[in-house]
Amino acid sequence: MSKNQFLCSLDIGTTNTRAIVGEFDRDGQINVVGIGQSRSSGLKRGTIIDIDATVKGISEAVEQAERMIGEEIDQVYVGIGGPQTSLLRNRGVVAVQNEDREITDQDIERVMQAAQVLAIPPEREIINIRPITYVVDGYDGIIDPKGMIGVRLEMEALIVTGKATYVQNIKRCVERADLEVGGIVLKGLSSGMLAMNPDERELGCALIDIGGGVTEISIFENDVLRHFVSIPQGGDLVTYDLAHGLKVPYAQAEQIKIVYGAASPEHAGDGSISIESVGASRPVDVPAAELVYYIQPRVEEIFDYIRTELIRAGFQQPPTGGVVLTGGACQLPGLLEIAESKLTTNVRLYRPGQVGVADPSFTASTSLLHYVAGVSPVVPQKKPARKGNSRPVFNKIKSLFSELFG
Structure with missing residues (x-):
């Protein structure tokens, strides 16, 4: 089993840091196969106060999970929350580009980009974006506009922003633990979708x-x-x-x-x-x-x-x-x-509900895993794809993943 078929979530809490590793089965479903937990001493009320202590907690949690799966983890998806985060709603509008006016993935990507064009303070940055609803030529309440015929495509989006210094400190800690940040997700969003x-x-x-x-x-x-x-x-x-x-x-x-x-x-x-x-x-x-x-x-x-x-x-x-x-x-x-x-x-x-993570303290880390797997089962990989039936799951929605997690 290639490590590229694993997905790892990271919940850096005030008292504990938790890493959960999921593995995709042949049907593209995610199953928990690795768990790591360490005491946190580098945070206070959800805010990083000690970089070195936070890095140590991340490394210990991920190493525990690695020992369970017998593979190295090189990329994690990090949950974020606390007073440094906030929600915005915005609307993007684009013209459908196809001559036959059929809405494509490219149109959806462009309207998602358009929804991110908004004035936010320089000390904040967009963490991720989630579509709420689409509108095609005035018809609203559309969940997925792909394949529909129209001239004008609109999207109302939920946009999560975070304090830039806080986000950068989170990334710095993860990178100093020799890991890559695959994406950042608001824990309140992912937990709500699971719980x-x-x-x-x-x-x-x-x-x-x-x-x-x-x-x-x-x-x-x-x-x-x-x-x-x-x-x-x-x-x-x-x-x-x-x-x-x-x-x-x-x-x-x-x-x-x-x-x-x-x-x-x-x-x-x-x-x-x-x-x-x-x-x-x-x-x-x-x-x-x-x-x-x-x-x-x-x-x-x-x-x-x-x-x-x-x-x-x-x-x-x-x-x-x-x-x-x-x-x-x-x-x-x-x-x-x-x-x-x-x-x-x-x-x-x-x-x-899964074995090994039935404790409610694991809700955030488990929900991150399921949320990312649901949006896009796979992260864009730098290594060549292996032959076999499981790899298509990992390349399925690369462009959507890039839009949602930046």
């Missing part, structure tokens, strides 16, 4: 990804990402509260949270935990139920912030399709009930 079902995206649904350092809210309506926002509230704040309350190091507080933590008294465990506080002469036994005293207020505060952002986005009432929760911090027992109470709507927890 929500079509009915939820159509009716209106909010995906809430609670990570270690930030919580990202992606609101879909009419099958389009309408709103994206990141708030500096995440699971690490719960850990800090535990660390200060119990007077233990952060790493120990994180382990206590994972093993014994609960967000409500009804879900608290029985028994006690032996804890050796910093500066204490001997360990003390702390009832497991006492952890709720530190955890519950912070979890409630996070959902208060989320509710405020939903209202700010125009949802005075909860989205019709409810809320989908995901992310590593969503696994605390009792958190789902707090979410339903605070958001006053149906809330469900999403976990990726």
Whole structure:
């Protein structure tokens, strides 16, 4: 199996960096075959604060995944999010060039380029672009105009922009880890396409990804990402509260949270935990139920912030399709009930379905893999194509890939 048949996604988070490797089968479907994870120490609230530490985390995660597949990875697709990203909508218009007025791939490429012609501040850059709808000679709501007859082709597009310095720092870290950036994707977009079902995206649904350092809210309506926002509230704040309350190091507080933590008294465990506080002469036994005293207020505060952002986005009432929760911090027992109470709507927890990545902390990295594979199963390769049945999958939509990821 050639390494060119592998696709690797990279999620550089505040607390963990994850690399997921997928392999295409003969039908062109992507399957997870390699997983790598390392602790992140170079980011704070989703922003890079230490290049060397970030590079180290990337290298460790990718090397773990490489050992699983027995091949080297040379190219990755990176998820991006946080306060450095924003959404724009723009429209492109072109005249159909064919004499017979049949719309071709070239016309679609040109209208996509036209949609990217817009005024953005010099400190920002376009990360990627996603078609929302096409219009042919005034007829709108067209999903795929290829092969249709028309004179005028329009496209309404969703454009993701990012702060240029942030994007360049991400690329620099990946390149210093001896990897090539194949493309950058907004995690809120890819996660929504994987975690929500079509009915939820159509009716209106909010995906809430609670990570270690930030919580990202992606609101879909009419099958389009309408709103994206990141708030500096995440699971690490719960850990800090535990660390200060119990007077233990952060790493120990994180382990206590994972093993014994609960967000409500009804879900608290029985028994006690032996804890050796910093500066204490001997360990003390702390009832497991006492952890709720530190955890519950912070979890409630996070959902208060989320509710405020939903209202700010125009949802005075909860989205019709409810809320989908995901992310590593969503696994605390009792958190789902707090979410339903605070958001006053149906809330469900999403976990990726594939073996090895069923933990909700893998949603972003897994969704990146599926999103890129769905847009274009293959990256343009510099090496000559091998003979066989699998290579056509990898060359199928080269031009579309270039348009979407630059």
